[in-house]
Amino acid sequence: PPAIRKISEKHDKVFVTGCLEPDTSKPRANAAFVVLARNKELDGVILSMKSIERHFNRWYNYPYVFLNDGDFNQTFRDTVRKYTKANVEFGKVGPDMWGYPDWVDTKVAKEGINKQGDNAIMYGGMESYHFMCRFYSGFFYKHPLLAKYEWYWRLEPDIKYFCDITYDPFLEMIKHNKTYGFTIAVKELRETVPNMFRYASAYMRLKGLKSQGLWEFFLEPQDKDRSSRSATNDDGSPRIPDVDAEAMEGERYNMCHFWSNFEIARLDFFRSKEYEDFFQMMDRSGGFWMERWGDAPIHSLAAGALLATRDIHYFRDFGYRHTTIQHCPANAPARQLPREPWLEETTADERERIAEDKYWEHWDAPQENGVGCRCR
Ligand code: GDP
Ligand code: MN
Secondary structure, three states: OHHHHHHHHHOOOOOOEOOOOOOOOOOOOOEEEEEEOOHHHHHHHHHHHHHHHHHHHHHHOOOEEEEEOOOOOHHHHHHHHHOOOOOEEEEEOOOOOOOOOOOOOHHHHHHHHHHHHHOOOOOOOOHHHHHHHHHHHHOHHHOHHHOOOOEEEEOOOOEEEOEOOOOOHHHHHHHOOOOEEEOOEEEOOHHHOOOHHHHHHHHHHHOOOOOEEOHHHHEOOOOOOHHHOOOEOOOOOEOOOHHHHHHOOOOOEOOEEEOOOOEEEEHHHHOOHHHHHHHHHHHHOOHHHHOOOOHHHHHHHHHHHHOEHHHEEEOOOOOEEEOOEEEOOOOOOOOOOOOOHHHOOOOHHHHHHOOHHHOEEOOOOOOOOOEOOOEO
């Protein structure tokens, strides 16, 4: 968080201050919403769509691409189409992008996953979650339905946007030469990625990559005097012995990552040879099976290795919530909206699904007057 705030102060400014009358006269970017989901998540998908349509897409009409390792049923397809006037496509994720690759020993992998379950690692014992993380780490951008797009905005079931977004974030990303945008950054559960950083760091050295400023945001503050390091990390977990730190040239992962359930990014970053090499190296280590590597720290460390600080945009003006974490920007003056019943606020039933009181904010909102629109 303080480090992320530094990004925003030094290298990155809010794109638009205040609340605009959305300008829909400009051509759209070559972009789409990407939603991976299952049929049983339909209610959560509708909540997310209602929220993004009400606060943004009613004006901009960006298309949606829904992806699923199974087949979307007719109810899912018909219902989703009722909540947007934008174009919607449904795609299947094939076995080339989902499940175990042929080079993996599935017996070993399954044992690894079961062990993570026994050790109560969050989602660690859930095979499908491993498939999902690997898909979002190394494949979604290769899906045929995304081939025609240059940009994506990731959307998940059960998320909520609560401020109007009255400008086109894709066009602003293009104008400011940005590659990757986030709105929440948090710390990963250490036990899900015990060896991820070792491989990411090895990739940097192997490829002779020098930090362009972003890599440091993912590093523990270095103690100059190794002997004065305590035996535990900030969260009380045992510190990786110094011999490991030495193998990583003294660098240790601080567990920070951009929370990838929201992302606005350029697809060609992921489609680059550099990212592919990175993914291959991470993948071949077996970490998607023997550990429960999330796509969020994978995307983040790849960005750290390959991008410069100025390539990142912090959407601090977006009010956004996913499960238990939300980002709440400073409010600007209210803007009167025309009332359209189907875009109205969530119903009591829907609110019940998202019990408001259990949320915490991931860090203090920057108090910049006039950022964003009225949030509600
Ligand atoms: P969390 O946000 O980390 O708690 O994980 P989610 O359960 O929200 O999963 C992340 C995204 O992947 C969501 O968009 C889910 O709908 C989707 N997802 C997770 N597992 C599967 C799966 O097995 N199949 C499909 N089709 N989508 C999945
Ligand atoms: Mn989720």
